[in-house]
Amino acid sequence: MARWWRPELGLAVVVLGLGVLVVIGTLDVSAAASQLGIGPRFFPMLVGGAMVLIGLFYVADVIRGGHGDPEESEDVDVEAPTDWRSVGLVSGIFLAFTALLNVLGWIIGASLLFFGLSLALGAEHKARTAVISVVVGLATYLLFVKGLGVSLPGGLLAGVI
Numbered sequence: 277m278a279r280w281w282r283p284e285l286g287l288a289v290v291v292l293g294l295g296v297l298v299v300i301g302t303l304d305v306s307a308a309a310s311q312l313g314i315g316p317r318f319f320p321m322l323v324g325g326a327m328v329l330i331g332l333f334y335v336a337d338v339i340r341g342g343h344g345d346p347e348e349s350e351d352v353d354v355e356a357p358t359d360w361r362s363v364g365l366v367s368g369i370f371l372a373f374t375a376l377l378n379v380l381g382w383i384i385g386a387s388l389l390f391f392g393l394s395l396a397l398g399a400e401h402k403a404r405t406a407v408i409s410v411v412v413g414l415a416t417y418l419l420f421v422k423g424l425g426v427s428l429p430g431g432l433l434a435g436v437i
Contacts, residue, residue, distance in 0.1 A: 285338045292331025298324030365396040381431020382421075387413035 302320040352409070369392040377385045390409035399405040420426040430437065 282343065283339065285335065288331055288334035290328055291334060295324050295327025295329075295331050298327060313385055326345055334402050362396060366393060369393055369396060377431075378429050381433050382417045382428040383413045383433055383437065384409075384431060385413075385429075386416060389413075 298320055302317050302324055305317050305320070369389060372392075373385055373389040376388075380388070387409045390412050391406055394405045394409065395402070417428055420427055
C-alpha cells in the first residue's frame with residue numbers, strides 16, 4: 277500500500293492554505309480604486325487566487341500519484357538524511373525575529389536575522405558576516421522607508437534614524 281502522506285502533499289496543502297489566507301486577508305483591505313479602476317486589492321487577490329488554483333491542482337496531482345523529481349545536481353546527496361539541526365536553527369531564528377521585530381526595530385532585527393541565518397547556514401568569517409548583515413539591514417530599511425514610503429518598525433533606533 278502506498279503512503280498517502282508525502283512531502284509533496286504537505287507542500288501542496290501549504291500553498292493552498294497560504295493562498296486562502298492571502299485572499300481572506302485581502303478582503304479586509306479598503307481604499308479607493310485608482311483612475312484605472314485597479315485598487316489595492318487587485319494584485320493581492322490575483323496572487324492569492326493563483327496560489328489557491330495552483331494549490332488545488334498540486335493537491336490533485338499528488339493524490340493521483342504525482343511526485344517531485346529527485347535533485348540531480350552534482351553537489352546534492354539525495355540519500356543524505358535531513359539536517360534537523362539546521363532546520364531547527366533557521367526556524368528558531370525566524371521565530372525570534374518575528375517576536376523581537378517591534379522591540380528591536382527593523383535595522384537591528386534584520387541585521388540579527390541575516391547574521392544568524394548566515395552563521396546557521398555555514399558562514400565562516402563572522403566579522404565580515406556581521407558587517408554585511410548590518411549593511412543589508414540598513415539598506416533594506418532605507419529602501420523601503422525612504423525610497424518606497426513603507427513603514428517599518430524603528431524600535432530602539434526610532435529617534436535616531
